[in-house]
Amino acid sequence: MGSYFHQYCPEGTVSKYRLIVFDDEKKPFIPLTEYYHHQITRIGESSVIAYLNALEPFFYWLKHKSQYQGRLVQWNDEAAAVQVAVRDYLILKMECKVRGRDGYEGIYLTSKSSKTVNLFLAAVKGFYKSMIYLKLYAHNNPLVDIHFEDRFGGQPGVRVDRPKMPQAAGTEDPISHRKQTDSYFKVINDEWVPEIIGDWDLPYRIYNAGEASNWSLRDEVISRFLFETGARISEILDLTVGDYRKRSDIHELAAMNKGSFKRRIKFVRISPETLKLLIKYVNTERRLSASSQMKFNDLPDDEPLFLSSRGTDYTYTAFYWNWSKFTKQAGIKLNPHKARHWFVTSMLRGIYETSDTAGQIEDKKKQLIEYMKWRDPETLSIYEHYYDEQKFRDLHERLQENYLKREKEFKNKAKKKKVINQEPGVHSDLKLLNEGHAEDWLSEFYEGMDS
Incomplete structure (x- = not known):
């Protein structure tokens, strides 16, 4: 089957x-x-090519399979x-x-x-924006809700430069206008999944690279603050004396x-070594x-802790440029x-490893939720779900190691015992029990595994 495709000019x-x-x-x-x-x-370039890859099969389908009023x-x-x-x-191709x-x-x-669907929708919306700008499309953008401003007063759907994090991330108050977008197609059940960083040596890799x-x-x-406090980079750069x-x-x-409107409603905690480096x-x-x-x-109290080389406030853009070199x-x-x-995952691991009872685990988890100032306490349960999977992997690896060890033994x-077992009248002590009730018990056990 043919398709649309792109090629660079020779x-x-x-x-x-x-x-x-x-x-x-x-x-x-x-x-x-x-x-x-x-x-x-x-x-x-990479983003445009990704959009093209999403659009090309759609335009092939549009040409051969689409239907509107019998055409x-x-x-x-x-x-x-x-x-x-x-x-x-x-519906038909992306199974939504x-x-x-x-x-x-x-x-x-x-x-x-969600990434596949959102990429496609962004690509189509961007395509018609370009066509309108280039005066190649004579109608309103089909991917834009033309009645959006009538319903929401023209309030922007997202903040400039930074995407809105979902409610499950526990990071922001549910401000109504930030939840809105002028897109005609809106993904409803887009589940947010946090990044679970399991490399326990990650900070030291960054420090060494720095x-x-x-x-x-x-x-x-600043890098030590990031890994030691779990604070957002914007919160760290905003710190004062x-x-x-x-x-x-x-x-x-x-x-x-x-979402606290610059009010200091939480605290961050650093190590003695980082404190010495900060003062230095x-x-x-x-x-x-x-x-x-x-x-x-x-x-004075209002002096920012971190300054640029020009003596101005150290911005995220400036820090990210340096951070990219380290990584x-x-x-x-x-x-x-x-x-x-990484901080949350490490703290969660520490909670389970240093607690003796379920009550201690729950108490420490509440402390972590309060420290992180999550809007939604259920945020931690998302991390726990994936942390449980990692714990199972660790358990499975240990079991496999034990299996190999027992196999060698x-x-x-x-x-x-090979020679002894070959002598007449000698039976191996590795023989399974052959009593009837033992076989019945084993049968029931295996049947239970199938349920």
């Missing part, structure tokens, strides 16, 4: 296009080709026709359930992953929580760029937020 070919999309008849398909060249000026749907049809085609594609809602379509995922990259004392301190002074414990700092940074490296030459004990040196791709997931024992 070297030496004179063309206004560096990539051309072809249809199933190997003819250039200009709409997707123009889409690629418009998007490549806005987002990265095939064209890509530049009226918005209603395209919406019907996208809906049918979601789609239910009409007030002004939009709700998508319920079945066999396809040292090899000749990182600054500032970035070393006064936040340290607000806590009675010398290893704690008051901190804001996402403030008294040495930080003074090289700060307008004031005061040391840690003399700085590349370590040979891993790691978003700073995953340090938070059995073979050694069998070799020693």
